[in-house]
Amino acid sequence: MSAIPVTVLTGYLGAGKTTLLNRILSESHGKRFAVIVNEFGEIGIDNDLVVGADEEVFEMNNGCICYTVRGDLIRIINGLLKRKDGFDGILIETTGLADPAPVAQTFFVDPVVSKRTRMDGIVTVADARHLADRLADSHEAQEQIAFADVILLNKIDLVDEADMVVLEQRIRSMNPFARIRRTQRCEVALDEVIGLGAFDLDRILAMEPDFLGEDDHEHDQSVTSVSLRQDRALDPVAFDGWLHTLLRVQGTDLLRYKGILSFKGSDRRTVIQGVHMLADSANLGVWPAGQPRESRFVLIGRNLDGDRLRAGFAACAAP
Numbered sequence: 001m002s003a004i005p006v007t008v009l010t011g012y013l014g015a016g017k018t019t020l021l022n023r024i025l026s027e028s029h030g031k032r033f034a035v036i037v038n039e040f041g042e043i044g045i046d047n048d049l050v051v052g053a054d055e056e057v058f059e060m061n062n063g064c065i066c067y068t069v070r071g072d073l074i075r076i077i078n079g080l081l082k083r084k085d086g087f088d089g090i091l092i093e094t095t096g097l098a099d100p101a102p103v104a105q106t107f108f109v110d111p112v113v114s115k116r117t118r119m120d121g122i123v124t125v126a127d128a129r130h131l132a133d134r135l136a137d138s139h140e141a142q143e144q145i146a147f148a149d150v151i152l153l154n155k156i157d158l159v160d161e162a163d164m165v166v167l168e169q170r171i172r173s174m175n176p177f178a179r180i181r182r183t184q185r186c187e188v189a190l191d192e193v194i195g196l197g198a199f200d201l202d203r204i205l206a207m208e209p210d211f212l213g214e215d216d217h218e219h220d221q222s223v224t225s226v227s228l229r230q231d232r233a234l235d236p237v238a239f240d241g242w243l244h245t246l247l248r249v250q251g252t253d254l255l256r257y258k259g260i261l262s263f264k265g266s267d268r269r270t271v272i273q274g275v276h277m278l279a280d281s282a283n284l285g286v287w288p289a290g291q292p293r294e295s296r297f298v299l300i301g302r303n304l305d306g307d308r309l310r311a312g313f314a315a316c317a318a319p
């Protein structure tokens, strides 16, 4: 049974999450998605999405299944995995104020859920008109940008080109790895947000975030990123120890990390990714012919000490 890709959709209040969901629920894309709307907290979702607000589960006429979560996310997903009619993907909307981390972590923690699903990506919808203000005053808004694999910079009709460029630079300085898409009413091809596969890792890791200002102190921003590379194969025990210690000591600061690693004694590519303290690893298959077996690991978070991280990672190289 292949693992079902899960996409977490996040974004500040009013950014356009429901607009994107409506698009997915009503477009004829020929795919079957299960959409889980996280209704914890007092922030309801738009009535046009929740057709029958009393029901927990309902099917849209394009085949998508919509769930509103009033109970436990794991219970809902377990129920969903028991359904005989398969899914092409699961999409979870978190409320605008929610920290996406616990939702993303669910997929690494629960044994059944982590076996049957895989985190495909985190999509953040940002309101281009208000993002700069929110980044200044909201911790959640910063985290939503830092976590993202894809950022829809939405409501571009309300912002001029010069402001957009500044905004994109600002986003880049916080998260050099995310794919940024400018949208109006979240108009975006579905395969830009769903089915990214392994977080688009190859593309992300192929970038040179060092050029994008990881140690750039011009911006007084607490969220930064560090990218690590190593030509020599890693010692699995040393890496495990280093990562465990790092997560124990700095897990709360680590918003997101992901990497493709080459371990001594293995001809497979290992993917490691995580959110805060919880990490997950998987095998990507053998290294493609002609591709250097280089380990690459990127971290996004607060209070990251680049030199220390580089030294720690370098020490994981196998003798």
Ligand SMILES: Nc1nc2c(ncn2[C@@H]2O[C@H](COP(=O)(O)OP(=O)(O)OP(=O)(O)O)[C@@H](O)[C@H]2O)c(=O)[nH]1
Pocket: 011, 012, 013, 014, 015, 016, 017, 018, 019, 020, 044, 045, 046, 095, 096, 154, 155, 156, 157, 158, 183, 184, 185, 186
């Ligand atoms: N001008 C403009 N308005 C938009 C755009 N996209 C969405 N909106 C409007 O912005 C408002 C908020 O959009 P929603 O999709 O409800 O946003 P949300 O993130 O789901 O909001 P919450 O669920 O309250 O957090 C709605 O009135 C939308 O019609 C856009 O590209 N341009």
